[in-house]
Amino acid sequence: MFTLNKFYIDGAWVDPSATETMPVMNPASNSQIGVLSLGNGDDVNAAVAAAKKAFESFSKTSKAERLELLKRLLAVSKARQEDLAQAITTEMGAPISMSRASQADCAVGHLKGFIAALESSEERETLANGDILSREPIGVCGLITPWNWPINQIALKVIPALATGSTCVLKPSEHTPLSAQIYAEMVHEAGYPAGVFNLVFGDGPTVGSALSRHKDVAMMSFTGSTRAGILVTKDAADTVKRVTLELGGKSPNLVFADCDLETRVAESIAECFHNSGQSCNAPTRMLVESSCYDKVLEIAAEAGKAQAVGEPTQIGDHIGPLFDQIQYDRVQKLIQVGIDEGAKVLVGGLGKPEGLEDGWYVKPTIFADVTNEMRIAREEIFGPVLVIIPFDTEEEGIRLANDTDYGLAAYLQTGSLERAERVASQLRAGGIHINGQDAGYGSPFGGYKQSGNGREGGRFGLEDFQELKVRAPIKL
Incomplete structure (x- = not known):
């Protein structure tokens, strides 16, 4: 103690x-x-x-x-x-x-x-x-x-x-x-x-x-x-x-059929569950092109079931508990909300994983057949909970991605360079992650809309801590 x-x-x-x-x-x-x-x-x-x-x-x-x-x-x-x-x-x-x-x-x-x-x-x-x-x-x-x-x-x-x-x-x-x-x-x-x-x-x-x-x-x-x-x-x-x-954030993750689905979907789920989902920029809304929707659900179910949960002191790539009881209760409440709203529980659900009843562990959970109007698609859950939403066209996917009060991050999975550039330029978020690539230390971090204002990191992070003073050249 x-x-x-x-x-x-x-x-x-x-x-x-x-x-x-x-x-x-x-x-x-x-x-x-x-x-x-x-x-x-x-x-x-x-x-x-x-x-x-x-x-x-x-x-x-x-x-x-x-x-x-x-x-x-x-x-x-x-x-x-x-x-x-x-x-x-x-x-x-x-x-x-x-x-x-x-x-x-x-x-x-x-x-x-x-x-x-x-x-x-x-x-x-x-x-x-x-x-x-x-x-x-x-x-x-x-x-x-x-x-x-x-x-x-x-x-x-x-x-x-x-x-x-x-x-x-x-x-x-x-x-x-x-x-x-x-x-x-x-x-x-x-x-x-x-x-x-x-x-x-x-x-x-x-x-x-x-x-x-x-x-x-x-x-x-x-x-x-x-x-x-x-x-x-x-x-x-x-x-x-x-x-x-x-x-806060409720970051979209646009998955197009032309990407490497097996790799990109599995890594996207791992990114969502990273830090037990307790990251403001986690890709918690997976928006999936309809033509590959069923295949994505298969991959997601397999990846979600494979996500290990375990004791924090053990070495490995498992996730740990949620932070405290308040956080645990909130996540459980919103999982129940998703069930009540009619979303399909693809993986996980209510309660704690077997053998981990003492701490604030939750089951990694994936909801399918979600609409963007559901609470679980609009509220920041802050736990290992992913919602999957289908879309038909690129335009619809972009509209759904931007249909949020937040704008901290957005994710994009595609095999087309042209599409990556085209879609990224239309996403209203402070950080864009394409095919699993993250910005490095020194780049500005921050968001649009209710995700905040200002930027942190590197040169732009310094500027927030500075005042500007201007004067004309001195003439004597």
Whole structure:
């Protein structure tokens, strides 16, 4: 049993002002593994004050100085990757192989992307009209991150703040504090000045809201549900601070008959179930050309039944449990909704897999004969649940793909280069994945519509943490 009862403020681990605590649970066993202290408004005030004071000097550092610090952080990140992987497996149930290859790797991959972006960036340039444009750090940044990809989102927010000369206060998910504490230790070991980075544990309504409303916070960067993102935006409105949001998704996956069906369908299902379906950009709506629909159902049924579910500490390509009981209950409710709506359960269904009754495991589930009007086709389920919808023409497929409140990602499977280019250009989403290809570290990540605003990663991720200043050339 571990106890996390300190916050990282002004370069030191300090006692919180509040006395409230909460249990930290292991989702694989539904057992308590620790106790976490929760902060309040006073803790936020102390962290923001430290960040504001540090900004006075850190904002004046040169790009070379900031690059040196980032490279020291990179060395520390590489050294502590296994610590991060073990923490993530413990606190949110990601299988250890996946934690190592994907979850913890983000600490290194995103940092390399930001270092490359900063090295090639120009913080001062002359515009075509002769005016001088400067890019300057925005100020104190409030950062709120989720539990499903804890280090991925911490890296995408903390690193650009540090890279641009801004300072920050991080409120990670209170449900995944182990990896967040390790990251704070990493920043400290890298040698960042006191107050540049601060960490306060707490819940959204208390610490998150206090951070969003704080008059000395210049920017809020939030990742989480669309509902919570709206609340952050409202809290931030009175002080007219910048708000960037990375929110939910219900990503379409268009499968055309001219693709390699056996490979593309099986890999699409594995992508949907990755991280137990707890990814905002998961391809959860498979839209299938009618001429190959029956064949796709056969392949999908075989792939879905083959998807292993198992204990997170075991090495392998299985998926683990859902994050907690609230998530489990939500997924079970929406599976029941799909059944009630008349969708065909092709694989899985209600309940837990046999032999995994203690943790929050669910059966990987595939629904067939779904229409895009059903709730299971429109709501983000956030579990290993796939819906399959037929379409007749390319135009209809594109219309169905775009018929969603979200626009984070879209997937496309085709054997035609011309079709790939034609369809991709019409999909209303921030990231397009064609035939299993993903964008690399350093590319911008973000979405259209209710999937948020702003972009994270690389050069465009840096720009969200900068202000633009323009002036005419000086004449004496």
